[in-house]
Amino acid sequence: MYNDSFTILSDDLSEYLDSHDRSLLKEDMLQLAYKEYLIDLGYYTNQFILYVVKDYDWNNLVKKRNLREEEIMNSLNKACDEVLSYYRESTINKTLNPFE
Numbered sequence: 827m828y829n830d831s832f833t834i835l836s837d838d839l840s841e842y843l844d845s846h847d848r849s850l851l852k853e854d855m856l857q858l859a860y861k862e863y864l865i866d867l868g869y870y871t872n873q874f875i876l877y878v879v880k881d882y883d884w885n886n887l888v889k890k891r892n893l894r895e896e897e898i899m900n901s902l903n904k905a906c907d908e909v910l911s912y913y914r915e916s917t918i919n920k921t922l923n924p925f926e
Contacts, residue, residue: 829906832858832865839867843898856902863888863909867902876901878909 827840835857842850851869858865866877876898878889889908893901 828858828902829910831910832860832906835859835864839898858902858906860906860909861913863913865902865905865909867893867898874898876905878905 828834828837836854837856838850838852838854839856841847842855853868853870854866855869855874856865856867862881864877864879864882866879868875874893874895874897876889876891876893877884877887880886880888889905891901
């Protein structure tokens with residue numbers, strides 16, 4: 827369901843997407859990790875929020891995006907691709923951050 831390059835740290839999102847049981851909605855629904863990056867998705871005050879964090883620095887987010895439910899999977903896949911692309915590029919020649 828998610829990019830195989832990432833480690834799933836927690837996943838309550840899959841159960842929600844299968845059932846659409848609103849009682850499953852909470853702040854910590856999904857965390858994916860790749861090297862020093864973390865993709866975090868949660869439900870906050872009637873909206874989903876996707877975060878991309880580097881080096882666990884929550885004060886300097888790489889990306890934050892409010893999502894509608896129908897945007898979740900596409901946005902997660904895009905964030906995974908962006909993290910992988912940035913990581914590969916940064917290991918080659920320290921290029922600019924694609925999230926900027």
